[in-house]
Amino acid sequence: MPFANFKVPAGTITPEQKKLNIDRTTDLYGEAARQNVLVLVDEVVDGG
Structure with missing residues (x-):
């Protein structure tokens, strides 16, 4: 399963x-992976 994890500073997005x-x-x-992508x-x- 494709996976992406973005960490952004709180309150900036x-x-x-x-x-x-x-x-x-x-x-x-x-398109082939679209149903299985987790972002x-x-x-x-x-500081986190």
């Missing part, structure tokens, strides 16, 4: 940006 990031990452894996976007506090 909007829900729209998060969705765009997920959509673009899923596109990178290609996580974790917002972490400073």
